[in-house]
Every structure is written in C-alpha cells, then in structure tokens.
Amino acid sequence: MSHSQNSAATEIDYGHYIVPTGQSVNVIHIVDLLNISADNEVVFNKLRHHVIDEGEKYLIDTEDRQSFRSITEMRKAVQNLFGIVFDQDRLLISRYKGQMLYTPFNSQDDIELPELIENLNSMDKGTEPSLTREYRARNGTTEQTSLPHLAFYINLFHPxxxxxxxxxxxxxxxxxxxxxxxxxxxxxxxxxxxxxxxxxxxxxxxxxxxxxxxxxxxxxxxxxxxxxxxxxxxxxxxxxxxxxxxxxxxxxxxxxxxxxxxxxxxxxxxxxxxxxxxxxxxxxxxxxxxxxxxxxxxxxxxxxxxxxxxxxxxxxxxxxxxxxxxxxxxxxxxxxxxxxxxxxxxxxxxxxxxxxxxxxxxxxxxxxxxxxxxxxxxxxxxxxxxxxxxxxxxxxxxxxxxxxxxxxxxxxxxxxxxxxxxxxxxxxxxxxxxxxxxxxxxxxxxxxxxxxxxxxxxxxxxxxxxxxxGYPVNLQLGSFNNLCLIYDDDFNLSAQECSLISKHQAFIYDSMGRYLSTIDTSMCLDGDDLSQLKPCDARLSQRWQWLEDSDHLQNTLSCDLLSHDTNTAGLRMIPAGHESVSISQRVLTSFTSIYNTPYCKEWQEEPNNTGQVGDIYYFKDPLNHHETHYFKLLTPVYGSFPSEELVRSNHDWEYLGQAMACQR
Incomplete structure (x- = not known):
C-alpha cells in the first residue's frame, strides 16, 4: 500500500457553453461536463462551496453540442458528480436554506435564464446569507446529526x-x-x-x-x-x-x-x-x-x-x-x-x-x-x-x-x-x-x-x-498525525491526509462487522488482501471487531490486528502485542459526513459573542491538542464553553461529543 498526498484541486472549466442569444449569464458560472476530470469528489466539493457559501449559480447542459457523447452518457456524468440524475437536459444549481437547490428543465422549454435567475434570487433572499456558512436542518442540527440522510431541494419552474x-x-x-x-x-x-x-x-x-x-x-x-x-x-x-x-x-x-x-x-x-x-x-x-x-x-x-x-x-x-x-x-x-x-x-x-x-x-x-x-x-x-x-x-x-x-x-x-x-x-x-x-x-x-x-x-x-x-466512518492510522485509509475508483488502498467529507475515505461499519465502501457498498475491507477492497460476502476475513477500551481493530478470521508500518503507512495483519518502533497497531475511527456536510465555527475567546441558535462550534482542548470537542449553540449570546468539565452541557451549549463531522 502506498502513502499518497493530496492531489491539487481539480479546476472547473467555465468557458465552453454557448449561451443562447439574449440570455444573461452575469451571475452564472458554466460547467462543461466534457472537461470535468475523473476527480468528481473534488469538483463536487468545490461546486458545493461556491453555491452554498458564495451564492453562485451553475448551469449544467447535458446536451453535447459537438455530438461526442450521448445524452445518456452525459446524464451519467451528472449522476457521478451529484449522486442524482434528472430526466431533463439542463440543470441550474443554486442554494436554498443552506442546501443545494436543483432546477431541471429542457432546452426546448420556453424558459429565459434572466427570468429563472430572478425567481431563484427572490427565493434565496431571507434564507441563508453567504456570510453565514452553516448548514441548518429544519430543527437546528438535530436531523443533521441524528440521521444519515441525503437531503436536497427540487425547484419546479414553468413561466x-x-x-x-x-x-x-x-x-x-x-x-x-x-x-x-x-x-x-x-x-x-x-x-x-x-x-x-x-x-x-x-x-x-x-x-x-x-x-x-x-x-x-x-x-x-x-x-x-x-x-x-x-x-x-x-x-x-x-x-x-x-x-x-x-x-x-x-x-x-x-x-x-x-x-x-x-x-x-x-x-x-x-x-x-x-x-x-x-x-x-x-x-x-x-x-x-x-x-x-x-x-x-x-x-x-x-x-x-x-x-x-x-x-x-x-x-x-x-x-x-x-x-x-x-x-x-x-x-x-x-x-x-x-x-x-x-x-x-x-x-x-x-x-x-x-x-x-x-x-x-x-x-x-x-x-x-x-x-x-x-x-x-x-x-x-x-x-x-x-x-x-x-x-x-x-x-x-x-x-x-x-x-x-x-x-x-x-x-x-x-x-x-x-x-x-x-x-x-x-x-x-x-x-x-x-x-x-x-x-x-x-x-x-x-x-x-x-x-x-x-x-x-x-x-x-x-x-x-x-x-x-449506517453513519459513514473513517479509519485513521494512529502513528501518524493525520493519515486515513483511502481507496481509488479501482478500490486500491492507500493512505492520505484525512478528510471528513471524502467518500473515498468513508466506510459503513455494518451489522456483520464489515467495512463497506461508500462508493460501492458491494466492496469490503478484507484481511486476506489489504492492497484493495474485495467483493463483500460472508467470509470471516471481512469481519472486524473493536477490542474493548482500545484502539485495536481485530480480524475475526485470523484474530490478528489491523496494523501499519510507521514509516510507509503500509497495512499489515499482526498478532496482538507485536508492536514495535516500525509497526503500530493503533487505529482510530471517527464519524464522517459525506451526505449533507454541516459547517462548524471555531469558538472565540471574546465574551458576549453572538451566534445563530443551532450553529455547531468546535473547541480544541488546551490540555490535549489532539482532542476536539463539538457543541451546539442554544442561546444567541454566548460566553465561554463549560470550563470545569468539557463534556458537560450548560444553558448555552449542548455537548455533541468528539465525533462530529463538519467543514471548517
């Protein structure tokens, strides 16, 4: 298994869509699906940031004007990018209440872009300002933190x-x-x-x-x-x-x-x-x-x-x-x-x-x-x-x-x-x-x-x-400061800087104790071959259990522990107790958020700060910098976090634990 570094963010090409005469595009960035690389995850996260945080709008046209690809292929590209496919050939993406709003329509529909954009802008007003970078579910963060779900909005628009x-x-x-x-x-x-x-x-x-x-x-x-x-x-x-x-x-x-x-x-x-x-x-x-x-x-x-x-x-x-x-x-x-x-x-x-x-x-x-x-x-x-x-x-x-x-x-x-x-x-x-x-x-x-x-x-x-x-989780190598298991599109395993919003680092730990890929839930982590994920079945080599009160992950077939080389991050199966300077058996796991990622804010030292009820804040433990604690704000004006015991809620804060996945 190789130890890889983060690749550079994929750039989105804006300039290849021919805009119909008379239609304004001054507030739209155009995405040409033909020029999107295979790194859909990076593209999606970048799109989401520009839409949710910056209030930008993106128009996707699944009609290939050069006739290089079929409509079916182009719609498949949309599905790969967003996880959703629509049966119209155009898709305008904007924000609404802190989430993605999809407006699908057909090229032959009598829809003028300026009119559609005016409609979207009027609905965006009074919902989520661009400076407020937090996702808020209908009941604060309750649904977001309590239920694995994919949420989005569809705008049905016909002038x-x-x-x-x-x-x-x-x-x-x-x-x-x-x-x-x-x-x-x-x-x-x-x-x-x-x-x-x-x-x-x-x-x-x-x-x-x-x-x-x-x-x-x-x-x-x-x-x-x-x-x-x-x-x-x-x-x-x-x-x-x-x-x-x-x-x-x-x-x-x-x-x-x-x-x-x-x-x-x-x-x-x-x-x-x-x-x-x-x-x-x-x-x-x-x-x-x-x-x-x-x-x-x-x-x-x-x-x-x-x-x-x-x-x-x-x-x-x-x-x-x-x-x-x-x-x-x-x-x-x-x-x-x-x-x-x-x-x-x-x-x-x-x-x-x-x-x-x-x-x-x-x-x-x-x-x-x-x-x-x-x-x-x-x-x-x-x-x-x-x-x-x-x-x-x-x-x-x-x-x-x-x-x-x-x-x-x-x-x-x-x-x-x-x-x-x-x-x-x-x-x-x-x-x-x-x-x-x-x-x-x-x-x-x-x-x-x-x-x-x-x-x-x-x-x-x-x-x-x-x-x-299941809640998506990651597997973090305990001898490194910030390395997690990652798999590519061919399910080859390696290690990369941890990302709580990466589907390629996320697994579902199911009722049988298997770690399923969130890219393809038919692929599992198998102790018999740690170079790549394998098709899921009932083999004991695909079942794992956490030893009580430890950071050790044991394979059910061999009873060996998932271990890694402290220099190369290469995975190995080693019997318990056989750690050394070059071999670590410490593995950590945290919840990730790959469906609807909330944003969280860092708690500020100044007293009498104001915030939105339901916002998620994180706080780094001054005594242990490796620990981060998450809280939900209960009052619009807040003071300090609970000081005597971090894991205690008070009238200002609800404690959410150390496993919150959010974008900072």
Whole structure:
C-alpha cells in the first residue's frame, strides 16, 4: 500500500457553453461536463462551496453540442458528480436554506435564464446569507446529526407562455381580437426530498419498518412562490358600436383563475411503493388546520446521546427510534382536496372548486335596468379567493419505501398542473312593448379552459450508501498525525491526509462487522488482501471487531490486528502485542459526513459573542491538542464553553461529543 498526498484541486472549466442569444449569464458560472476530470469528489466539493457559501449559480447542459457523447452518457456524468440524475437536459444549481437547490428543465422549454435567475434570487433572499456558512436542518442540527440522510431541494419552474395566457377578449364578439388574461403567471414550487433508511426496531405494532425511504414534501418550511396566475382579478368590457333590439348589449372577460390544481407524484417501477401520505384522505372546503406529518424511523444510534456511547465503533444495529415530522398548514377556502391512488406507486392530490364551482354561481346579479349606470360588471369576485389566482402553495407529504435489499434505480416524476379558466359573462337586452331590461349570464366556455403542467423527474439509485442506514466512518492510522485509509475508483488502498467529507475515505461499519465502501457498498475491507477492497460476502476475513477500551481493530478470521508500518503507512495483519518502533497497531475511527456536510465555527475567546441558535462550534482542548470537542449553540449570546468539565452541557451549549463531522 502506498502513502499518497493530496492531489491539487481539480479546476472547473467555465468557458465552453454557448449561451443562447439574449440570455444573461452575469451571475452564472458554466460547467462543461466534457472537461470535468475523473476527480468528481473534488469538483463536487468545490461546486458545493461556491453555491452554498458564495451564492453562485451553475448551469449544467447535458446536451453535447459537438455530438461526442450521448445524452445518456452525459446524464451519467451528472449522476457521478451529484449522486442524482434528472430526466431533463439542463440543470441550474443554486442554494436554498443552506442546501443545494436543483432546477431541471429542457432546452426546448420556453424558459429565459434572466427570468429563472430572478425567481431563484427572490427565493434565496431571507434564507441563508453567504456570510453565514452553516448548514441548518429544519430543527437546528438535530436531523443533521441524528440521521444519515441525503437531503436536497427540487425547484419546479414553468413561466406561463404568451400562448398559454392569450384568450379572446370577447365571447360574443370574437372578431374584436385577443387579450392576455394573466399577469406574470408561473408555476414555482420547491420540493424537499430526503433519501434515508429505516432499520426495523421493535416487534410490536409500533415497530419501525425495515426499508429504504424516499420522502417528497411540500411543507410549511418550503414550497416556493407557488402557482401564480394574476395579482388581481381584473376584467375587460366589450361594447358594440350599435344598440340592437333583443341582442347582446355588452360582455366581459375576467382574468384567469384556477378551476383546479392537480399534483402528481409517481414512481416509475414496482421497486418503490407508497408507505404514507399526508393528507391521507379527502378534505372538505373551508378547512383550516396545521397538521404534523410524522414518521418514525429505526436508527442505529443518535449522535450526541447515550445511545452512541460506542461512537463510530458501533455496529449497524437498530437501537433507537427517530421521530421525523413536517408541519403542513391547510386553508382550503372554496376548494376541496381529493386524494387518489391510481396504483401503489402513484398519488394524485387535486384542489378543485367545490363552492362557487359553476360560472353562474359567480354572478352578482341576474338583471338590471338598461341605463348605462346600471349595466355594470356582473361578477362577485369576492367568491373567488386569492388562492384561486395568486401564489397558491399546496401542502402534501409522500413517503415511499423500497425493500431493504432493493437494487437498481427508480425514477420519480413530479407534476404540478393548473386548469386555468377565463370567465366570460354577458348582458342581453330584452325589449318589449312596456319597457326593457338587461339579463346577465355566464357563458359555458369549457373549450377555453387550459391545463398547464410543470414537470421534473429525478432518479434514485437504491445502491447509494445512505440507504444502508449506517453513519459513514473513517479509519485513521494512529502513528501518524493525520493519515486515513483511502481507496481509488479501482478500490486500491492507500493512505492520505484525512478528510471528513471524502467518500473515498468513508466506510459503513455494518451489522456483520464489515467495512463497506461508500462508493460501492458491494466492496469490503478484507484481511486476506489489504492492497484493495474485495467483493463483500460472508467470509470471516471481512469481519472486524473493536477490542474493548482500545484502539485495536481485530480480524475475526485470523484474530490478528489491523496494523501499519510507521514509516510507509503500509497495512499489515499482526498478532496482538507485536508492536514495535516500525509497526503500530493503533487505529482510530471517527464519524464522517459525506451526505449533507454541516459547517462548524471555531469558538472565540471574546465574551458576549453572538451566534445563530443551532450553529455547531468546535473547541480544541488546551490540555490535549489532539482532542476536539463539538457543541451546539442554544442561546444567541454566548460566553465561554463549560470550563470545569468539557463534556458537560450548560444553558448555552449542548455537548455533541468528539465525533462530529463538519467543514471548517
């Protein structure tokens, strides 16, 4: 085994994407996937830094304009880089609430980059400023530190086109032309997506499932700008240049509103099925309530609690229940919600007008006198609530499960639709011997209703290491100050400067005592050959156990200890007690964070410092510089760390231990 040093960071090539005429790129850096080297991990970490910390945006185009590569190959490159693949050919990456926000769209979509960027900038405001370099989960750091999971956001964005918003200005006199009955209309929804694993814990009816989990949510903390058709419900009046007897006297066209909203979540194959949804049943109109959509997962331990006293040396054995919940506020107004499951892989949520659903029900009057002062707009717009036309944000939560041993991939499709309805009303002049009057009616114009849909899709790789449910850990050589085991893409083993965010240094210590690669969980550390990882099986040479109260890792087959040369860092298997000047049997292990890496701040000496509640801080022990302790801030103004005993929490700080993985 060789002892290698860190390679230079791979540079990202910005200059090879031809920007369509008229589209601004002044706030976008372009990534040409053809020029990204094999070192995807370095590229991803660099991208993540520029996106999360600096607020930059990256556009990835999977269409190879030189026709060197197929779309499939280019999408595979995206998957290698991000661990996720989307079924559109363009991907804009930005930040939202301290996480990666992906906006997938197709090159043929009528999306102008300046408009999309303005949409993203408006959502980024008030979330996470670039100077605050901390990841914050929904409940402080609890979910981040307690649950191995992959979290990201998907932005479903579709600006309404002129064609979609153009309607006849008059129903009675269509020859008068057309008009735009929308105002800055668009669909802009942000979905929260979590990949995670639940281990079976308990045997009664409350036992947690043994399953791989994909959770897709539009909750109170995320949702985007919503579906917007108009700022207000204006109208256009049309009057002919003549007054006829027993004929139409005037008509009106009202701006579009939503007759229904429909949202679909669908899995492409039977590998995934729906475990739970919120809402779980239909909901009536005028329903106003905040619900908690909860789900219990079995986990191996919770970092920072007594369940994790074995720390990174603990086997992947379920020992706790993690309660995960999101708040969903419903205010249905005149809409009812229908939930429908065409299959166990698909769910439809439909918000449909139940009160004042017909056009006639929106009329404010049926007749009036013929005088112009009496012939006024006949629609009672107060019967159309703002959620019908202005920034409607749905709420739902869909949890999918797959078998714990599931492999392969599943594509999840997200569709959001709105049935836009223009309202046409008219006044008919009735003339008779003893007088005249105007009768009002609403025209049945179903043929003018328009269904507009926005779509996004992403593919889940069930072999992703997050679905093991294990906390990624590293193996550090104890005779060196900062060397850890690392494996390359061919699984050859060497030693390199430790990185808590490197997938190539991370392992899953499973329930059998095997160390699985997080690049490919079918590859394991094998005591019979320490030059490279081997395909995982039931061999005892792949099983390891930590000797009690020691930094010694013992192989189950040979009972020898994992050792290393103190000069070359070469790995060896040596019987216990055979250490020497040139051979060390000291191995350390720590939790790493390769899924959603939090940032942590160094504690400052000055009193009365201020910070954000939930921030992670680290503190180097002045008596032992090899030890670093991690704390979570509980109050916005803090003083010193606990001084009498470092491992004690106080009113300012919650102690998280020495195994926190974070970026400094």
């Amino acid at each position: 309404m086109t002129m064609e979609e918003c153009t309607f006849p200005i008059s129903h009675v006199w269509p020859e008068t032309g057309t008009v735009n009955l929308c105002e800055q209309a668009n669909i802009s929804l942000i979905y929260r997506v979590n990949w995670e694993r639940s281990l079976q814990y308990g045997t009664t009816g409350s036992a947690t499932p043994d399953a791989k989990i994909v959770r897709i949510t539009l909750d109170d903390d995320v949702s985007g700008a919503g579906i917007h058709l108009n700022n207000t419900l204006g109208y256009h009046a049309t009057k002919p240049g003549y007054t006829g007897v027993n004929s139409y006297y005037r008509d009106w066209s009202t701006n579009t509103y939503a007759q229904l909203y429909r949202f679909s979540v669908k899995a492409s194959n039977s590998k995934a099925s729906i475990l739970k949804t919120t809402p779980s049943t239909n909901i009536n109109p005028q329903y106003e309530k905040t619900e908690s959509s909860g789900f219990s997962l079995g986990v191996s331990a919770e970092i920072g609690t007594e369940n994790s006293r074995e720390g990174a040396k603990g086997l992947l054995i379920p020992s706790a229940v993690y309660e995960q919940s999101h708040s969903l506020t419903f205010n249905t107004e005149e809409y009812s919600i229908q939930k429908n499951n065409p299959s166990d892989r698909e769910v439809l949520f439909t918000w449909e007008r139940s009160e004042y659903a017909s056009r006639d029900s929106l009329l404010s009057k049926s007749t009036s006198a013929v005088f112009d002062s009496h012939v006024t707009y006949p629609v009672e717009t107060s019967r159309i609530s703002p959620i019908a036309y202005s920034n409607f944000t749905p709420r739902f939560d869909v949890i999918y499960k797959a078998n714990s041993n599931e492999t392969g991939t599943t594509t999840f499709s997200l569709d959001a639709s709105v049935l836009m309805r223009p309202l046409y009303t008219g006044g008919f002049l009735y003339f008779y011997l003893i007088g005249a009057h105007i009768a009002y009616e609403a025209f049945e114009t179903d043929n003018l209703d328009r269904l507009v849909t926005a779509h996004a899709g992403f593919t889940v790789d069930w072999n992703h290491p997050v679905f093991t449910g």
